[in-house]
Amino acid sequence: MDLVVLVKAAIMGIVEGLTEFLPVSSTGHLILAGSLLGMRGDAAKTFEIAIQTGAILAVIIVYRQRLTDALLGLGREPRATRLIANIVIGFLPAGFIGLFLYKTIKAHLFNAPVVAGAFIVGGLIIMWVEQRLKPAARVTRLDDLTPLDALKVGFVQCLGMVPGTSRSGATIIGGMLLGLSRQVATEFSFFLAIPTLVAAGGYSLWKTRELLSAADLPVFAVGFVVSFLAAWACVRWLLRYVATHTFVPFAWYRIAFGVVVLATAWSGLVTWAD
Secondary structure: OOHHHHHHHHHHHHHHHHHOOOOOOHHHHHHHHHHHHOOOOHHHHHHHHHHHHHHHHHHHHHOHHHHHHHHHOOOOOHHHHHHHHHHHHHHHHHHHHHHHHHHHHHHHOOOHHHHHHHHHHHHHHHHHHHHOOOOOOOEOOHHHOOHHHHHHHHHHHHHHHOOOOOHHHHHHHHHHHOOEOHHHHHHHHHHHHHHHHHHHHHHHHHHOHHHOOHHHHHHHHHHHHHHHHHHHHHHHHHHHHOOOOOOHHHHHHHHHHHHHHHHHHHHOOOOOOO
């Protein structure tokens, strides 16, 4: 196996792990990194989907005790049942809408204007949400989240299907607009990522299963492990960050990255298309 290919796989793993749970859109960053590294095409897309599972595993590891307690207490402990029910309810909108709009999104929204616009508009929305005068959060503990809250956040999560929007950004900022504290919105975004990304990744891998080969296993393994480690560090850092900071720096970053998208597309350096 070519060492250069493994290094590229590691870089892609870092990009996936660091951007999957931050409000900056992993899709846009993977497109840029993949183009610059020469990792494009159907096989590369399958690789990107596969290493996403590393990021999902990181969330499961970080919250392993809470998830284990919830699953063991399902149907017996109100707190455990409420958490699992809210995760399922929050997942349903993306599950149904994604199933029916997957092909349309892939065919029409993966282009530079859409990606750049989503980055810039998303950044402006984050700045507005963080800087506006607002009352104290209505939901300050994850256990106080209601099924209706979970459903509303689930519908907001669907905005993340637009490339460049960011699934985590939509759920976190949307949750804050719905009355969740920054910490609760961030944590619920992590929990909601588990079924959402597993379902999306599983569906995409099934659609591209003919591209999988045993010869590519080392590349996939490196990307998976690096993605897991980067995501694990990122999730733990973000939980500490949101306790005392706002998301305004991410807003400025999104706006700047949107400009980068337009510049690279105009120059021909990156092909911002599926």
